[in-house]
Amino acid sequence: xxxxxxxxxxxxxxxxxxxxxxxxxxxxxxxxxxxxxxxxxxxxxxxxxxxxxxxxxxxxxxxxxxxxxxxxxxxxxxxxxxxxxxxxxxxxxxxxxxxxxxxxxxxxxxxxxxxxxxxxxxxxxxxxxxxxxxxxxxxxxxxxxxxxxxxxxxxxxxxxxxxxxxxxxxxxxxxxxxxxxxxxxxxxxxxxxxxxxxxxxxxxxxxxxxxxxxxxxxxxxxxxxxxxxxxxxxxxxxxxxxxxxxxxxxxxxxxxxxxxxxxxxxxxxxxxxxxxxxxxxxxxxxxxxxxxxxxxxxxxxxxxxxxxxxxxxxxxxxxxxxxxxxxxxxxxxxxxxxxxxxxxxxxxxxxxxxxxxxxxxxxxxxxxxxxxxxxxxxxxxxxxxxxxxxxxxxxxxxxxxxxxxxxxxxxxxxxxxxxxxxxxxxxxxxxxxxxxxxxxxxxxxxxxxxxxxxxxxxxxxxxxxxxxxxxxxxxxxxxxxxxxxxxxxxxxxxxxxxxxxxxxxxxxxxxxxxxxxxxxxxxxxxxxxxxxxxxxxx
Numbered sequence: 167x168x169x170x171x172x173x174x175x176x177x178x179x180x181x182x183x184x185x186x187x188x189x190x191x192x193x194x195x196x197x198x199x200x201x202x203x204x205x206x207x208x209x210x211x212x213x214x215x216x217x218x219x220x221x222x223x224x225x226x227x228x229x230x231x232x233x234x235x236x237x238x239x240x241x242x243x244x245x246x247x248x249x250x251x252x253x254x255x256x257x258x259x260x261x262x263x264x265x266x267x268x269x270x271x272x273x274x275x276x277x278x279x280x281x282x283x284x285x286x287x288x289x290x291x292x293x294x295x296x297x298x299x300x301x302x303x304x305x306x307x308x309x310x311x312x313x314x315x316x317x318x319x320x321x322x323x324x325x326x327x328x329x330x331x332x333x334x335x336x337x338x339x340x341x342x343x344x345x346x347x348x349x350x351x352x353x354x355x356x357x358x359x360x361x362x363x364x365x366x367x368x369x370x371x372x373x374x375x376x377x378x379x380x381x382x383x384x385x386x387x388x389x390x391x392x393x394x395x396x397x398x399x400x401x402x403x404x405x406x407x408x409x410x411x412x413x414x415x416x417x418x419x420x421x422x423x424x425x426x427x428x429x430x431x432x433x434x435x436x437x438x439x440x441x442x443x444x445x446x447x448x449x450x451x452x453x454x455x456x457x458x459x460x461x462x463x464x465x466x467x468x469x470x471x472x473x474x475x476x477x478x479x480x481x482x483x484x485x486x487x488x489x490x491x492x493x494x495x496x497x498x499x500x501x502x503x504x505x506x507x508x509x510x511x512x513x514x515x516x517x518x519x520x521x522x523x524x525x526x527x528x529x530x531x532x533x534x535x536x537x538x539x540x541x542x543x544x545x546x547x548x549x550x551x552x553x554x555x556x557x558x559x560x561x562x563x564x565x566x567x568x569x570x571x572x573x574x575x576x577x578x579x580x581x582x583x584x585x586x587x588x589x590x591x592x593x594x595x596x597x598x599x600x601x602x603x604x605x606x607x608x609x610x611x612x613x614x615x616x617x618x619x620x621x622x623x624x625x626x627x628x629x630x631x632x633x634x635x636x637x638x639x640x641x642x643x644x645x646x647x648x649x650x651x652x653x654x655x656x657x658x659x660x661x662x663x664x665x666x667x668x669x670x671x672x673x674x675x676x677x678x679x680x681x682x683x684x685x686x687x688x689x690x691x692x693x694x695x696x697x698x699x700x701x702x703x704x
Contacts, residue, residue: 197635199658203241203254205232206653208667208675209693213686214241214256217636219656219665219679223256225686234653235270236638237289242268242276249278251291261291271311272324277302286311286326294326305339307593309363310350312339319352321361321368329361330368347379347399358388360401371401380450380503383415383435396420396435405437414501417451417524419475429461441477449488452504452524455480457488470508472522480527486511491521493539493547495560495567495588495604502540508533521546530575536568541591541598544575545615553583558603572598572617580617594630606645612637612661620661627651635659641667670694 202217212232214223223241231244239254249268251261264287267279274289278297285297295302299313302322311322313332320332337352348363351374358374361367373386377394384397388407395407396415405412410428413421419432419440431443432451446468447459454475460468460483469483487509492500498507504525509517510533520533521540530546531538537549549568557564571583581589586600598613602623611623612630621628626642639655654675656664663680670676672694677685687693 199636200634202236203239204236205234205241207234208677215665221685222254271304272308275326306343309343346376347384349376372403378414381415385412404435413448414450417453419451421448449506454527455524457506459488491540493537498537498539505540546573547589548573549583556587558587559605592630594632597630606649607642621657625654
């Protein structure tokens with residue numbers, strides 16, 4: 167028996183041998199785990215578990231394939247070349263032979279094919295959109311659904327409702343839309359359009375690209391027009407496109423330059439000069455302050471300090487570098503509203519770094535770390551001089567990088583910098599995901615914000631579903647578009663195990679419940695790959 171990886175589009179043919187294998191506030195005690203049916207496939211055997219880890223459908227079933235995606239009280243199985251929807255216990259077929267091709271869209275929704283056209287259905291089998299589209303796929307990170315008709319694109323909501331007709335000749339569908347003010351940009355007959363994922367508004371726009379978005383404002387540009395402008399969150403232009411450059415908005419101000427080699431200063435959001443252009447570097451303002459660097463002189467690079475909204479010095483120029491306060495695998499980068507990093511040269515080849523809070527106008531950490539980055543206003547990733555290095559793949563090449571840990575705003579270490587090369591906040595804002603490498607198939611661990619380990623670095627993808635009170639862990643094989651995700655474990659929000667999968671050295675797997683009791687197979691050794699027979703040389 168085989169199952170369909172949820173990350174891939176697949177079709178059932180007359181034989182199933184071609185199917186891909188894979189089938190600050192802590193929320194830990196806030197919600198019990200929801201009732202679910204959870205298909206899991208190991209060793210080419212598929213079973214269905216519930217939210218307690220009990221078997222609802224054992225691996226000795228007669229299905230030819232199971233669609234490995236958690237659902238409320240049903241599951242999808244394959245038989246005789248078609249997909250079928252079954253009740254959670256497998257005793258009743260709720261919708262028979264509804265398609266020979268099925269793939270995942272946003273959570274709980276699927277694309278299905280009928281007579282060469284594609285529609286959208288929910289996990290209860292309801293056809294939210296009939297099979298009338300040429301193609302349907304997900305935009306962003308489950309932010310919306312895109313459909314195509316006659317080479318034109320239209321928009322569906324995450325639940326499949328139609329937002330627009332198929333009007334657009336082009337559309338941006340792969341982006342982190344939170345960095346673009348939640349705007350999805352599209353074009354129709356030479357006119358720019360935008361769909362706002364937050365306000366659900368679809369409208370014409372006077373720009374066709376968004377350079378940056380913060381503090382409820384957008385730095386925008388338009389093809390064929392020189393320079394950039396500033397728009398509000400609703401897409402209305404406040405400063406016409408034509409400025410040579412604008413920084414990221416923040417604290418009611420936006421940095422500006424009139425030419426490549428000119429000094430920088432600050433405008434308000436109506437385009438009035440508030441702080442004269444006298445600086446070499448102008449970083450994004452917070453509520454109280456901004457970091458600026460003096461212009462270079464014959465004696466060398468200018469020093470950097472902190473100013474208020476009038477240009478008065480709050481911290482006299484004394485730092486050698488300033489910049490964004492994020493921290494990733496490739497070093498310190500990434501805008502973090504209300505924060506900057508500060509750096510001081512210790513020698514020609516060594517600098518140390520700290521963090522300033524621009525909302526409070528204070529130094530959080532003096533520049534004494536090899537690396538430091540803001541995760542939240544109370545959690546910081548960091549590396550020290552003695553932090554060990556690891557060799558990881560970066561752009562396909564082995565590169566040494568320093569390990570990072572996590573500390574609170576007082577410097578208390580919550581996760582030691584010894585195992586992971588990157589730590590980020592999860593989408594639910596309540597957990598930390600720590601990675602041992604930079605690729606999709608690197609192991610990742612899940613912590614709460616206090617540094618409590620919830621899921622060890624055993625799996626490559628860990629996703630928190632607070633609505634269900636569950637943490638799903640996936641095995642990932644491959645990288646990028648070739649990556650295949652397979653569900654392997656389920657945890658409660660407090661990190662306790664509902665079920666888990668153990669792997670033998672030979673590659674065979676065995677599923678166990680939260681107490682370690684074997685669910686299947688009883689003898690995993692029997693599923694170890696058999697050696698190919700050697701021909702008799704005689």
